[in-house]
Amino acid sequence: MSDSDLIEFEDSIEISTTEDLPNINVALIDDNLDVIESTLFALEDIEIHGHTLKFFNATSGTAGFDLIKDTPEIQLALIDIVMETDDAGLILVEKIRNELKNSSIKLIIRTGQPGHFTEDDIREKYQIDGYLDKASTSLDMLILTFTQALKE
Numbered sequence: 720m721s722d723s724d725l726i727e728f729e730d731s732i733e734i735s736t737t738e739d740l741p742n743i744n745v746a747l748i749d750d751n752l753d754v755i756e757s758t759l760f761a762l763e764d765i766e767i768h769g770h771t772l773k774f775f776n777a778t779s780g781t782a783g784f785d786l787i788k789d790t791p792e793i794q795l796a797l798i799d800i801v802m803e804t805d806d807a808g809l810i811l812v813e814k815i816r817n818e819l820k821n822s823s824i825k826l827i828i829r830t831g832q833p834g835h836f837t838e839d840d841i842r843e844k845y846q847i848d849g850y851l852d853k854a855s856t857s858l859d860m861l862i863l864t865f866t867q868a869l870k871e
Contacts, residue, residue: 742773743869744792748783748811749776749799749829754853758797761858767865780807784814787824795825795848795868801832809836812845822846825868829853 745762747755755776762772775790777783779802787793796815800808808828815821827849828841838850848868851860 740770743767743770744773744775744790744794745865746783746786746790746793746796746798747774747776748778748780748786748796748802748808750778750802751799751831752778754799754831758861761861765862767862767869779803780811783808783811787815787821788819791821793824795827795865797827797829797851800828800830800836805835809841809845812847816846825849827851827864827868829856 747758749755749758755778759774759776762774765772775786775793777786781803783796783798787796798808798811800806802808804810808830812826812828815824815826825848826846828845828847829851830836831853841847841850849864851864
């Protein structure tokens with residue numbers, strides 16, 4: 720066996736772990752702090768496409784707009800419709816898409832009052848990536864909606 724037949728190995732090998740992957744930055748925008756806290760609790764150890772989730776939150780449409788404007792690395796926002804007004808979340812969606820010209824952020828509407836606006840009406844009029852009814856959304860459905868919205 721000659722020296723040219725030898726394979727040289729490096730002393731250390733880097734193994735990619737989820738700690739090496741960047742976080743997925745998620746904004747939770749809801750005027751109900753209990754909803755924000757329960758969502759944080761439910762999703763604290765969840766990974767999407769191998770990425771951990773990092774959360775930001777706001778408790779009104781106005782605060783949500785400022786959060787998204789000032790934190791451009793947010794990739795997904797879960798937005799309640801009824802906050803300071805009956806359509807604050809929908810106004811926020813319009814402002815994100817039209818004022819901020821942000822078409823890359825994934826926007827998921829989550830409402831506790833689906834009777835005000837039907838899913839079909841909202842999907843037709845607004846550029847959203849998902850729609851959830853708070854009363855019937857399970858953890859599995861929430862994770863599935865995030866996963867589908869964040870397809871790579």
